[in-house]
Amino acid sequence: MTEQPSLHLGVNCPGHGSYRNAWRRAGIDPLGTANPDFYVRIAQTAERGLFDAVFTADVPALTPTWASEPQRATLDPILALTAAAQQTERVGVVATVSSSWHHPFNLARSIATLDRISHGRAGWNVVTSYNPLVSPNYGLAELPPKEQRYARADEFLDVVLELWRTWAPDAIVADKASGRYAVPERVRPISHRGEFFEVTGGGLVPPSEQGLPVVFQAGASPEGLELAARHADATFVAAATPEAAREYRDRLDATAATVRAPGRKPVLALPGLVLWFGSTDEEARRRRDELADPESEAATLGMLAQRLGIPAAEIDLDGPLPLDAAHFAAQKRHTSEGFLRSLAALGESGRTVREIVRDGVGHLTVTGGPKTVADTIEAWFATGTVDGFNLMFDVIDESFEPFVDEVVPILQERGLFRRHYTGSTLREHLGLPVPTW
Ligand SMILES: Cc1cc2nc3c(=O)[nH]c(=O)nc-3n(C[C@H](O)[C@H](O)[C@H](O)COP(=O)(O)O)c2cc1C
Numbered sequence: 001m002t003e004q005p006s007l008h009l010g011v012n013c014p015g016h017g018s019y020r021n022a023w024r025r026a027g028i029d030p031l032g033t034a035n036p037d038f039y040v041r042i043a044q045t046a047e048r049g050l051f052d053a054v055f056t057a058d059v060p061a062l063t064p065t066w067a068s069e070p071q072r073a074t075l076d077p078i079l080a081l082t083a084a085a086q087q088t089e090r091v092g093v094v095a096t097v098s099s100s101w102h103h104p105f106n107l108a109r110s111i112a113t114l115d116r117i118s119h120g121r122a123g124w125n126v127v128t129s130y131n132p133l134v135s136p137n138y139g140l141a142e143l144p145p146k147e148q149r150y151a152r153a154d155e156f157l158d159v160v161l162e163l164w165r166t167w168a169p170d171a172i173v174a175d176k177a178s179g180r181y182a183v184p185e186r187v188r189p190i191s192h193r194g195e196f197f198e199v200t201g202g203g204l205v206p207p208s209e210q211g212l213p214v215v216f217q218a219g220a221s222p223e224g225l226e227l228a229a230r231h232a233d234a235t236f237v238a239a240a241t242p243e244a245a246r247e248y249r250d251r252l253d254a255t256a257a258t259v260r261a262p263g264r265k266p267v268l269a270l271p272g273l274v275l276w277f278g279s280t281d282e283e284a285r286r287r288r289d290e291l292a293d294p295e296s297e298a299a300t301l302g303m304l305a306q307r308l309g310i311p312a313a314e315i316d317l318d319g320p321l322p323l324d325a326a327h328f329a330a331q332k333r334h335t336s337e338g339f340l341r342s343l344a345a346l347g348e349s350g351r352t353v354r355e356i357v358r359d360g361v362g363h364l365t366v367t368g369g370p371k372t373v374a375d376t377i378e379a380w381f382a383t384g385t386v387d388g389f390n391l392m393f394d395v396i397d398e399s400f401e402p403f404v405d406e407v408v409p410i411l412q413e414r415g416l417f418r419r420h421y422t423g424s425t426l427r428e429h430l431g432l433p434v435p436t437w
Contacts, residue, residue, distance in 0.1 A: 006387065006431060007377070008234075008268060008270060008387050008388030008429070009049070009388050009390075009391065010046075010051060010052055010053040010092075010094065010270060010388070010389070010390040010391065011042060011045075011053075011054055011055065011390070011391050011393075011396075012057055012236075012390045012391065013033075013038075013039070013042050013054065013055070013056055014056070014057040014058075014073075014392070015033055015070065015072035015073075015074075016032060016033060016070070016395060016396060017392070017393050017394050017395040017396045017397075018276075018360075018392050018393065019296060019395055020069060020295065020296040020299045021291075021293060021295065022394070022396070023070050025398065027397075027398075028395065028398075033070060033072075034074045036075070036080060036083035036084075039054070039075075039081060039083055040083055040084050040088075041397075042054055042396065042400065043084035043085070045400050045401055046091045047088045047089070047090050047091040048404055049403070049404035049408045050090075050418050050419075050420065050421060051091055051092075052091070052092055052388070052426065052430060053091060053092030053093065053094045053426060054081065054092070054093055054094070055216075056077040056081060056094070056095055056096055057073075057096050057125075057236075058095070058096040058097065058098075059073050059133075059134060060137060061073070061131055061133035061134040061137060062137070063133065064133075065299070068295075077095035078095045078110050078111065078114055081093040081095050081114060082113075082114055082117055085117050085122075086117065090121070090424060090429075091121065092214070092425075092426030092429060092430075093114065093118055093122055093123070094122070094125050094426075095111065095122075095123070095124060096125040096127055097124060097125070097126070097127075098126075098127050098128060099149075099153040100128050100138075100144065100152060101134075101138040103197070104156045104159035105159075105163065105199055105201075107124070107156075108159070108160040108163035108164055109163075109203065109205060111124045111160075111213050112163075112203065112208070112213065115205075115207075115208040115210065115212075115213045116205060116208045119208060119209050119424065120209030120210030120211075120424065120425035120427070121210070121425060121426045122214070123213055123233075123234075123426055124160075124214075124215055124216065125217070125218055125236060126153060126156075126157060126217050126232070127218050128146070128149035128150055128152075128153050128224075129143060129149065130143070130219075130336045131143075145333075146223065146333055150221075150223035150224065150226075150227060153227055154227055154230070155196050156196070156197070157215070157227070157230075157231045158194070159192050159197055161212070161215075161231065162192065163199070163203035164207070165188060165203075165212070165437060166187060166202040166204075167182070167187055167203065167206045167207060168183075168186035168188075168207075169207050169211060169437060170183075170186060171187050186437075187202070188202070189201060189202040190203075210426060210427040210434060211427070211435050212434075212435050214233045214234065214426050214427060214432065215232045215234075216233070216234050216236055217234075217235050217236070218237075218338070219337070219338050220238070220248060220251070220336070220341060221332065221336075221337035222251075224337070225251055226255055226259055228252065228255075229252065229255045229256040229258075229259045229260045230259050230260065233268065233427075233430065233432050234269070234270060234387075234430065235252070235267055235269050236270055236271075236272065236390055237269050237272070237338065238271065238336070238338045238341075238342040238362045238363055239342055239363075239364060240342045240343070240362060240365065241342075241345040241346060241348075241349055241364075242380065242383060242385070243345050243348070244342045244345035244346075245364075245380065245383070245385040245386055246383070246385050247341070248269065248271075248385070252267060252269065265431075265432060268387040268388070268430060269387055270387060270389055270390045271363065271364055271389055272363035272389070272391075272392055273364050273365075273376075273377070273389040273392065274363045274364070274366070274392045274393075275366055275368075275391060275392070275393055275394065275399060276288040276291070276365070276366070276367040276368075277393065277399040277402060277403060278369050279370070281367075281369045281371075281372050283369065284368045284369050284372075285367055287394070288394075291394055291395075301317075301357050304343070304353070306335070307331075307335050307336075307339055307343060307361065307362070308321075308322065308323060308327075309330075309331045309334055309335065316353065317353050317354040317357070318353070318354055319352065320352065320353070321343065321344075321346065321351070321353055321356060323340075323344055323347050328340060328344055339361075342362050342363070343361060343362060346361075364376075364389075370403075370407045370410055373403070374411055377389060377407075378414060378416060381416060391403070
């Protein structure tokens with residue numbers, strides 16, 4: 001068997017794109033992300049580009065800007081990806097769902113159903129939520145403290161994984177002649193009594209072609225890393241600089257050394273990569289300037305202010321990032337530590353706030369043409385700190401197709417990326433074994 005290149009690529013579709021006014025561009029259907037066709041189209045393009053997966057970030061809150069832009073989290077991710085899965089054959093479908101609000105039985109059943117509908121291409125990205133606007137939708141005035149959210153997430157995952165393992169892959173014999181449907185010793189009911197959940201019974205959905213759905217995790221506090229090391233196959237990472245990626249990898253490895261099951265494959269780390277893309281560097285820069293309107297910059301500054309916990313009006317655009325060690329220590333409890341660490345790395349690189357706002361307030365951001373983008377991907381991948389990227393585009397309906405046509409061939413030429421799918425499940429794309437029962 002020939003060794004497959006191991007770079008992994010996902011495409012994240014949070015709304016129409018990273019550019020806030022993407023929905024107002026000529027040719028973009030403003031209601032696009034509220035229609036299943038959008039997800040189908042992205043998934044089909046991803047499959048044409050041999051991507052590992054389509055990924056949906058999700059912050060289920062009615063954002064205050066509802067009068068001037070579409071909601072980013074419009075459709076339920078699992079249902080939207082179900083539509084996408086039915087119109088594709090190979091690409092993985094990874095839905096973000098927070099463990100802070102739902103019941104593990106429902107989540108386990110929905111993701112396992114997506115896994116069967118997609119014939120083994122489903123993944124669940126476990127988050128615990130960080131945006132305080134989400135909680136009122138679930139009846140709470142405030143987000144529960146982070147330690148509590150992660151304690152719940154840990155137990156939530158224990159339950160989900162046990163439910164997914166109810167049926168052994170060979171449990172169902174379906175012998176019509178004898179009337180024997182399943183082998184009793186190959187079915188394992190669950191009897192869970194924990195701090196947050198009591199679940200007695202069992203999962204209903206038999207395993208798909210990949211055995212168990214793939215578990216992703218996003219969040220880089222010590223609790224988040226522990227959750228990932230204990231349960232996840234892969235993580236979605238915020239690392240805007242190579243130093244941030246190295247630090248993340250070292251922290252994750254150190255955590256895994258203490259809590260990951262011996263012999264289990266290391267967690268794959270996929271940082272977000274935001275692209276302001278053009279057919280040449282010059283065109284990408286022109287495009288970046290064209291897409292830099294005051295409204296969008298104010299929105300990005302607002303996001304930065306929220307992450308820092310400092311009112312936007314108090315931030316000096318031409319000064320250094322106001323994030324010293326004391327502020328970091330206090331603020332990390334109130335936001336995602338993963339994003340805050342990435343921001344801190346940007347601050348340490350000497351950029352002013354204005355430069356940070358222009359170039360991205362958390363994820364690695366590149367403005368460039370195909371070669372520049374491929375060079376960046378190659379250089380980061382060569383460090384061994386990352387296993388690939390989860391891509392985000394300025395305007396997804398404008399830039400994703402050109403990426404597939406112009407960057408993927410360069411990555412293939414350089415021997416970094418697959419030339420065809422060798423498997424049909426998400427586990428196979430990611431090089432993950434089917435878990436034993
Ligand atoms: C790269 C990245 C992506 C994330 N995506 C989401 C998301 O889509 N929805 C969400 O509710 N939380 C998301 N989170 C945050 C998680 O909810 C996380 O459980 C919580 O904020 C705590 O983060 P922390 O462990 O980094 O402090 C993300 C975090 C990171 C670092």
